[in-house]
Amino acid sequence: MKPRVLVTRHVYPAAIAMLQEECTVDYHDSHDVLPKERLRRRLQHAEGVVCQLTDTIDAEVIAAAPQLRVIANVAVGYDNIDVAAATARGIVVTNTPGVLTEATADLTFALLLATARRLPEAERHLRDGKWHRWDVDLLCGTDVAGRTLGIVGLGRIGRAVARRARGFGMRVLYSAPRPAPDATAAELQAVHLPLDTLLQQSDFVSLHVPLRAETRHLIAVERLCRMRRHAILINTSRGPIVDEAALVAALEEGLIAGAGLDVFEHEPTVHPGLLALPNVVLLPHVGSATVTVRTLMCTLAAKNCMAVLRGERPDHPVQAGVPG
Ligand code: DGY
8 A cells, every 4th residue: 555645735746746656645735834733633644744844743743643754844944843753753854955055045145145235225216216316325235245254054055155255255254063174164265263253253144054942042132242233144044043033123223234034033924123124135935946946845855755655765864873
């Protein structure tokens, strides 16, 4: 009998076609998120689930799925899943790293440039019919070339952002639990610093760490106070890494000059203080949003799911020691 797989939300069709070759697919083909009770009910007989970052797969949900063998997240981040509870049950959790690295780094840089050069504000100015002539001081922003970028977290995406920064002639600093291997540091010409020192020296700070207990509110009042008054904060990782209320206060008080945010503490709700500020650029979590990348993320999650159900080692388990 084919194993039963729940796909919790709409995905690119290629992923469903792949899954259907080997599995019985229970497809919730909707953009709506399944409420917890319905999710629990539909997981009752599932051996696999292909889920998204909007699905909370906590200990209670896992407990309601006695046959579950694999949780395949369509995302590189997996803070929506209680990995400890899954591991305790021998359930493999997988993610989709790699395929979204360059697109997310592109978006990070787009956001950095848009914030520094006030692009949304400039476009609004034109569309609102306010552009009457060229003025020497119209919508002037901040230089990017030659400035210092502090990258917090030098994983795949952090490194891809560093490469882009080198192309812009930026000085690159990074903070990470361990210095990068010599070859990486040399390629990126990036300098390893403690986070607090990085914040004091950077003109732009870009966050690229996963959301874990120890990174929640990594950037809060104290660290915002360490940043330079002309600095711009960019976040394309996870919203709760920044204390959003503290960020609003810092922006309002001029402790930092601006922020470019693709992720928020309570998505899809955005702090009203951010919405009211002119010096922030706000995007609806679109870091990896290209058709190619999102299709690859969906098919990679399907492949990970099917590998586990076949008894094979998936390409991207998040737990160490998943047997082959
Ligand atoms: C991820 O993969 O974790 C992103 O947030 C969505 O691409």
